[in-house]
Amino acid sequence: MSTEVRLEVLLVIFTLKDETLQVWLQPPAHIDLGGWVLPSAPMDASCSLTQAAYKCLEACLGLREAYLEQLYTYGESGRHPAGCVISVAYFALIAMDALAQIAPDAQHGAWFPLNALPPLALDHADILAYALRRLRYKLEYTAVGFELLPELFTLSEIQHTYELILGERLDKRNFRRRLLQAGVIEPTPYVRSGEGRPARLYRYRPDAIAEIKARRLFP
Template sequence: MSHTINLEVLLVIFTLKDEALQVWLQPCHEAHAEGQWALPAKPFEGGCSLEQTAYQCLETCLGLREAYLEQLYTYGEPDRHPHDCLISVAYFALIAMDAIARLAPTTPTGAWFPLTRLPPLILDHASILAYALRRLRYKLEYTAVGFELLPELFTLSEIQHTYELILGERLDKRNFRRRLLQAGVIEPTPHVRSGEGRPARLYRYRPDAIAEIKARRLFP
């Protein structure tokens, strides 16, 4: 029996929220997946690019038109879906932590879930999410992708904490700061953040640092 061929763009949307790396999921309403959740997706109907479709999906989910977006992989195994031939072009997106408070999700049934407490996921979405996390962790070593999850200004402690949450492990403070400062990808600002203890200097990502990152690993 022949199957209908469907092409969709699927999104893995990450953010840092409540001291955890979290992903945006939506409940699945298909009969074969009752009680399960899914990564957001949008059918590819032509008339625009795959990337534009991914941004449309992001806007539908979170009301957000811009974010860091990167194509992840294409999934097209013949047994992915119980009834159709489903091809998913997966992307992952990173949303800065300070942007979350300003967002007004247009899909109220969706929700953020910590990666350590995920609900049951449909089809192969658990493996797609796991692969997206592996890609994100790998990219931390040689790109500035981790800064996409931070506000424009941040402290050294905040950037280290961001990396620790993504990697799921503690990092040596002295060694991390030495490598980060030697990489030359951030610069101090005149601003400080007050709180308990001494005021902390605020840094920002250098917009001209992309070439330097491409030339060497950020954390060898």
């Protein structure tokens, strides 16, 4: 086994697609890994960790912008057959309307619903599970859920987004009351027509101090 230490960035990329929370996975570069993997890229001295993570995102999906947050550093002995590999993991959130911008040649992977995952290689199942726990936890005190939505959304759509992430139903009246009291969204002049009454469209307030105003109000 090689004694060389390798440093890489690793991404857990989430989106909402087909009414489920999904993650982007890639087939393994080496068949002996035995399962699908989270996308990763080696680090070099030419850029920071975050810049490397964005480069990895662009290489995967052709996207240069997305919500990105450092998750954890994994470097346990024996976690990788290549030797000592230290993975700095990030999770990324891709808004639903950004899916149309994904490069058409992004063929080196696929979206998988979290309830229908293929076998994962290495410790990537544990990394994915931790990323999901972190995302669910952050729903309670930040407005991170809005990162998966388009710029304009209805109250029903934001509630549905939270329900898909949490995997549970939320009380409609209680959720909307807390959401509006948090002061992190504002109504727009626009409505969305459909079955029943037109629904008012809202947007996230870019000047909202979500860490303070939304604390423990979600879900």
